[in-house]
Amino acid sequence: MAAVCIASRVLTKKVLSSKALPAVSQSSRKLHFSIYGKSNAKVSDGISTQYPVVDHEFDAVVVGAGGAGLRAAFGLSEAGFNTACVTKLFPTRSHTVAAQGGINAALGNMENDDWRWHFYDTVKGSDWLGDQDAIHYMTEQAPHAVVELENFGMPFSRTDDGKIYQRAFGGQSLKYGKGGQAHRCCCVADRTGHSLLHTLYGRSLRYDTSYFVEYFALDLLMEDGEMGPSTASGPRTQSSPLLWLTYSGSCTSAHTSTGDGNAMVTRAGLPCQDLEFVQFHPTGIYGAGCLITEGCRGEGGILINSEGERFMERYAPNAKDLASRDVVSRSITIEIREGRGCGPEKDHAYLQLHHLPPQQLATRLPGISETAMIFAGVDVTKEPIPVLPTVHYNMGGIPTNYKGQVITHTPEEGDKVVPGLFACGEAACASVHGANRLGANSLLDLVVFGRACAHTITDICTPGEKLSPLKPNAGEESVANLDRLRFANGSLRTSEIRLNMQKTMQNHAAVFRTGKVLKEGCDKMDAVYQTLDDIKTFDRGIVWNTDLVETLELQNLMLNAVQTINSAEQRQESRGAHSREDFKDREDEYDYTKPLAGQQRKPIEQHWRKHTLSTVDPKTGKVTLKYRPVIDNSLDAEDCAAVPPAIRSY
Amino acid sequence: MSLLRVCAFTSKRLNTQLLFVDLSFAGCLRTASGAAKDKEPLRKAKTPQGRFDMDDEKPKDPLQKFPDDVNPATKEQGGPRGPEPTRYGDWERKGRCVDF
Numbered sequence: 001m002a003a004v005c006i007a008s009r010v011l012t013k014k015v016l017s018s019k020a021l022p023a024v025s026q027s028s029r030k031l032h033f034s035i036y037g038k039s040n041a042k043v044s045d046g047i048s049t050q051y052p053v054v055d056h057e058f059d060a061v062v063v064g065a066g067g068a069g070l071r072a073a074f075g076l077s078e079a080g081f082n083t084a085c086v087t088k089l090f091p092t093r094s095h096t097v098a099a100q101g102g103i104n105a106a107l108g109n110m111e112n113d114d115w116r117w118h119f120y121d122t123v124k125g126s127d128w129l130g131d132q133d134a135i136h137y138m139t140e141q142a143p144h145a146v147v148e149l150e151n152f153g154m155p156f157s158r159t160d161d162g163k164i165y166q167r168a169f170g171g172q173s174l175k176y177g178k179g180g181q182a183h184r185c186c187c188v189a190d191r192t193g194h195s196l197l198h199t200l201y202g203r204s205l206r207y208d209t210s211y212f213v214e215y216f217a218l219d220l221l222m223e224d225g226e227m228g229p230s231t232a233s234g235p236r237t238q239s240s241p242l243l244w245l246t247y248s249g250s251c252t253s254a255h256t257s258t259g260d261g262n263a264m265v266t267r268a269g270l271p272c273q274d275l276e277f278v279q280f281h282p283t284g285i286y287g288a289g290c291l292i293t294e295g296c297r298g299e300g301g302i303l304i305n306s307e308g309e310r311f312m313e314r315y316a317p318n319a320k321d322l323a324s325r326d327v328v329s330r331s332i333t334i335e336i337r338e339g340r341g342c343g344p345e346k347d348h349a350y351l352q353l354h355h356l357p358p359q360q361l362a363t364r365l366p367g368i369s370e371t372a373m374i375f376a377g378v379d380v381t382k383e384p385i386p387v388l389p390t391v392h393y394n395m396g397g398i399p400t401n402y403k404g405q406v407i408t409h410t411p412e413e414g415d416k417v418v419p420g421l422f423a424c425g426e427a428a429c430a431s432v433h434g435a436n437r438l439g440a441n442s443l444l445d446l447v448v449f450g451r452a453c454a455h456t457i458t459d460i461c462t463p464g465e466k467l468s469p470l471k472p473n474a475g476e477e478s479v480a481n482l483d484r485l486r487f488a489n490g491s492l493r494t495s496e497i498r499l500n501m502q503k504t505m506q507n508h509a510a511v512f513r514t515g516k517v518l519k520e521g522c523d524k525m526d527a528v529y530q531t532l533d534d535i536k537t538f539d540r541g542i543v544w545n546t547d548l549v550e551t552l553e554l555q556n557l558m559l560n561a562v563q564t565i566n567s568a569e570q571r572q573e574s575r576g577a578h579s580r581e582d583f584k585d586r587e588d589e590y591d592y593t594k595p596l597a598g599q600q601r602k603p604i605e606q607h608w609r610k611h612t613l614s615t616v617d618p619k620t621g622k623v624t625l626k627y628r629p630v631i632d633n634s635l636d637a638e639d640c641a642a643v644p645p646a647i648r649s650y
Numbered sequence: 651m652s653l654l655r656v657c658a659f660t661s662k663r664l665n666t667q668l669l670f671v672d673l674s675f676a677g678c679l680r681t682a683s684g685a686a687k688d689k690e691p692l693r694k695a696k697t698p699q700g701r702f703d704m705d706d707e708k709p710k711d712p713l714q715k716f717p718d719d720v721n722p723a724t725k726e727q728g729g730p731r732g733p734e735p736t737r738y739g740d741w742e743r744k745g746r747c748v749d750f
Contacts, residue, residue: 101741101749157729165726169736170749190730190743281750291747295738325750366712366732367744392750439741439749 047476051483055470058084058210059463063217064261065091067099067193067446068425068453070200075454077207080463086212088256091201095254096446099193102169102185103443105142109163110183113174115139116640118184120176122441126434127576127586128609128645129274131631134402134430136640138441138448145447146186154199156186170439171650185440193443216549217260219478220268220421223471250506251391252281252289261427263556265398266563270408270418271613271626273429274396275560276567279437279577280511282328284390286348288375292387297321299364301353303332304384305340311349326579329389329511336388337512343386347506350384389511393437395577396564397429399613399628402635404428404453409613409628422457424449431611434630435576485551486542490534494551497535500528501554501561509565514581518569525565529558529621558621563614566623573608592647604629609645713744 042055058081062073065087073085087094106115119139123130150156150164157165169185188195262272283292283303297303302321305311315331316323323331332349341347353361353368358381361368372380400406406421424430425446432445508521532555539547573587574580586592587608590599604610610627617624634642713732720727724734735741740750 099749100743155728158727160725160727165724165729167734167736169741185736187730189728190735281747283747291750293738293742293745293747294740294750295742296745298738362712364733365742365745369745370712371745 044472047473047479048483051479053475053479056084057467058082059461059465060084060457061086063087063264064094064425064427065089065201065211066094066425067096067196067200067443068428068450069094070197070204071447071450072422072424072453073209074200074204074207075451076457077204077209079454079458081457081461082210082463083207084210084212085204086215086217088214088216088260090213091204091211092197094197095257096197096443097194098252098254099196099443100190101443102167102187102192102440103146103196103447104170104172104184104438104440105146105166105186105444106139106182106184107143107146107164107166107186109159110166111174113182113184115142117174117176117179117182118142118172119634119640120643121172121182122432122438123434123643124177124646124648125171125436125438125441126432127436127648128434128588128643129277129431129575129611129630130434131402131431132633132642133631133635135432136634136636137402137452138430138432138444140640141448141451142444145444145451148451149196149199149447152199152203154195155188157189170441172438196443196447216552217264218482218552219475220264221470221474222268223468223474250284250286250289250388252284252291253391257426258553258556259427259560260553260556261423262397262563263559265406265423266559266616267618269615270406270421271399271615272397272560272563273399273611273613273628274431274435274567275394275564275614276509276571276612277395277433277435277577278391278509278564279393279395280325280329280389281392282325282332282389283351283387284392285372285375286343286386286388289390290371290375291390291392292351292371292385293365294325295365296351296353296368297328299360300356301351302355303328303387304342304350304352305335306342306346307340309340311335311340326511330579330581332387332389333510333512337507348386348388351387352384353380354382354384393433393442394426395429395431395433395435395437396612397427398423399611400424400428400430400449402430402452403456404430404449405456409626415628422453424453429611435578437577481555482548482552485535485537485555486540486545486548488535488537488551490536492531492534493536493538494547494554497528497531498550498554498557500531501525501558504528505561505565509561509568511579512581513568513579515569515572518565521565522562522569525562526621529562532558559616559618562621562623563616567612567614567625570625571608571612575608586648588645590645592645 044053044055047053060076060081060083062069062076062083062085065073065085069085069087070091073083076083085091104118106113106118108114119135122135122139123132126135146164159165164186166183167185167187168181168183172182172184174180174182262275266272281291283294283296284290285292302310303312310320312321312323312328312331316327321328335341335349336347339346342350361380369380372378372385376385378385398406399409400423401415401417404422404424406418406423407415408418409415426442428449430445430449433441504521504524508517508524535551537547537551539545568578571578572580572583574584575586589602589607589609590596604627610629613626613628615624616622632642634640715731716722721729730743732743735743740747
């Protein structure tokens with residue numbers, strides 16, 4: 001069955017956002033590929049006769065069509081660039097659609113507000129690991145971005161006099177933390193992300209962006225350290241809804257969020273930043289990937305272990321089940337580690353609500369019985385809900401500056417821009433979230449930096465600029481990898497290797513992190529990484545080969561996972577979402593619990609207020625870690641003073 | 651039934667004929683359902699899957715829409731239905747936490 005697969009090389013400047021996507025394959029028809037009648041695609045046999053390569057030329061390519069990708073794509077099209085958007089899912093199916101929360105902006109509709117207060121809140125929320133120039137940019141642009149979205153047609157909820165309604169959420173305060181709660185969160189009924197995505201997609205159809213839907217981006221092609229073309233290909237596929245395509249055992253991301261952007265950048269030899277900062281929620285439904293609200297515990301729900309004991313009384317005698325999220329997450333993890341987990345594999349805890357009167361549940365938490373039935377299959381008035389700490393967001397990603405340009409770092413030269421490559425969205429790390437993301441800030445991150453990338457590209461480049469010609473064999477490693485995986489005949493299936501990786505990560509790099517556990521995890525992950533050589537795939541076909549695409553995604557997940565666990569093992573402090581039992585304090589250049597006068601400033605090698613930059617050798621799985629200082633100055637010291645580090649307490 | 655469909659596809663001129671066919675078929679259906687009423691409807695297991703298949707047990711949406719879509723307490727128009735999503739410090743909807 002000599003089927004033919006088309007690999008497309010899409011030539012131009014790349015914008016990486018969200019995650020990458022799969023491509024259409026052809027049967028053995030006469031090959032031609034034209035988009036909107038523009039036949040600028042050239043087919044070549046340069047790499048392999050089995051896989052003819054189709055070259056497309058565009059001014060700009062956006063990989064990923066989530067909130068950030070769509071915003072960047074049509075921003076570029078609007079500016080006159082011939083833009084392509086490569087996406088492995090249909091744009092309105094990207095994970096942004098699941099973001100039901102709101103979007104923060106200092107519009108000042110409910111009370112007097114100032115973006116500089118939002119700036120302060122975000123810097124503090126990031127535990128002083130966020131780059132203050134990027135945070136300054138984001139919070140200053142927030143009102144413009146939200147008003148722009150509203151002008152695009154996003155139906156925000158309104159006050160009586162027609163202004164956008166804002167509510168209190170996500171650690172926002174007035175007057176630099178001294179003026180009480182701020183109301184900054186704008187929303188669209190209960191589906192802000194869904195509405196955002198549909199608004200942006202609808203808007204993007206006004207411009208002639210070429211969409212390559214269900215194309216899987218394989219690799220970035222770098223030439224002499226500069227961003228050359230990128231290669232996208234692969235048979236069309238759909239991720240199976242029954243499988244967990246994530247590197248944690250339990251997480252809320254879609255099955256298609258597989259860290260493709262980070263992995264492509266890693267394979268290109270560039271570093272990823274701060275991957276150890278992963279945000280957990282203590283009560284995610286076991287096996288389902290959605291979170292149960294803290295309100296359940298607030299209304300009287302209790303957490304129990306396999307012995308039926310209310311174990312929170314031991315860990316937090318006063319607050320009990322209402323202790324803070326990280327305490328609860330750690331307690332559940334410790335119970336599971338010590339063998340008192342529930343279920344056949346003893347790997348989760350129970351959240352009991354059936355001791356509460358059903359009327360109270362129905363009035364205070366409407367909809368919870370439906371949620372519990374759909375996701376956990378339990379009747380909440382009779383049985384407890386199985387829960388365990390679940391990954392919700394990854395603060396780390398591809399390092400960029402505040403303009404969205406991807407950067408590398410050397411101690412001699414400092415931050416250096418990688419020409420031609422930009423990143424935005426959850427895949428990037430600007431870094432505005434630092435060590436901990438505040439609620440309702442991530443949707444803001446998407447639109448502001450998607451827009452920033454589009455503006456930067458418009459400033460730097462001109463549409464129709466001629467590119468240097470591509471080497472005829474560029475992309476051959478990607479095609480070779482594809483071919484190797486397609487005919488892989490080892491002994492372990494993709495699903496088995498993935499399960500091993502997820503279990504290792506959930507057991508060793510979850511909420512409970514100590515040196516010993518992390519070191520064990522690093523060694524186990526290394527072993528799991530080596531088993532990738534022994535992988536076995538079953539589907540040799542070229543059309544709708546889900547096996548092949550899942551294997552490609554597994555490779556991407558592995559690269560992310562090894563970086564996460566190695567970075568976590570090295571970072572010997574507790575900051576934001578990364579908390580270690582053996583190093584419970586934050587280690588900064590000064591000890592901020594005491595007055596600064598008379599303290600010696602520690603050199604960067606001796607403290608931890610710095611970004612981790614991790615690189616991986618894809619052949620061996622060996623992780624190398626370097627560090628980069630945090631940017632502590634805002635864009636304009638007079639307009640907005642930078643916030644000096646302090647102890648983070650609320 | 652299939653005869654009915656074929657009629658529908660053929661031509662508009664057959665409309666009047668269609669009506670006759672309709673009436674006669676309706677008559678057939680009534681007698682047919684009369685016979686079926688004697689038998690017990692097939693029961694499905696009380697599994698979650700089975701439950702959702704039965705229309706009469708379909709639960710009403712627990713979150714009621716506000717009159718005119720205006721929240722009476724906060725005067726918010728077009729806002730989230732049901733109780734305030736941020737009342738527990740995270741963004742809650744139907745017991746699920748979607749942001750925190």
